[in-house]
Amino acid sequence: MNRPARLNRVLLAILGLLLLAAGLLPIAIRSGWLPVLGPDRPLVPGTALPPTWVLYAAAVAGLVVALAGLRWLAAQLTRRPRARIWRFDTDPATGSTELSSSAAAKPFVEEVRSYQGVHDATAVLLGNRAGPALEIVVSVEHDGDPADIRTRIRTEGVPRLRQALDLDSLPARVELRFTAATGARVS
Structure with missing residues (x-):
């Protein structure tokens, strides 16, 4: 009866794996397990601000994530199926109930x-x-x-x-x- 439960489990599993990967990434860099990024190298080159389009893209991505979160929250509300009308008519000429x-x-x-x-x-x-x-x-x-x-x-x-x-x-x-x-x- 809990229809969004399967979606919740899948999304929570994906979110959990992403957070786990995000948490393990700095550990892997610091310990030298990822040779592409050295522990003493900066993550992004330079200290200058990124181009303006990057800021807009980050804002749009944040908005999309926020809207997806709101949609997910709306799916959590208990929904009851709409009432239907049942017709009891064996002979339409005599009327119906x-x-x-x-x-x-x-x-x-x-x-x-x-x-x-x-x-x-x-x-x-x-x-x-x-x-x-x-x-x-x-x-x-x-x-x-x-x-x-x-x-x-x-x-x-x-x-x-x-x-x-x-x-x-x-x-x-x-x-x-x-x-x-x-x-x-x-x-």
Whole structure:
């Protein structure tokens, strides 16, 4: 459910390798492992300022890196798929019924939130009536029983939603997240 995770891992690995290379380069120069650059030679010849075009190129490169960083940051935001409209029409001459997928998932979410040990829950109904899918994210309290919650979702919640939507099958994917919150104590 965390779509930018693969991109994050690749970019972090590349950035890590670049930083590692940048850190090892001065060590390699100083110890003489790179004979092209001597340890006593300056990195750039002279002390004069570079040509103006070099400064502009560095500014553009910095801007491109900054914009790429902002794009990467924007990719980190949690994105939910947009709600779709499901049409229930067996005979167009008699009319049709339309239902928003977010409205269909709302009672299911409220039911899951009422389960013992659940702190919060969200669900997204994806696809259309011909190929539906349900993605559920449940925040479990630290004293909640994840196995029991998952079993109740599989045996009670999803079948009830499937029956309400008149679906033959409803593949569901459950992601459990744990929170430090505790449930109400009964004395």
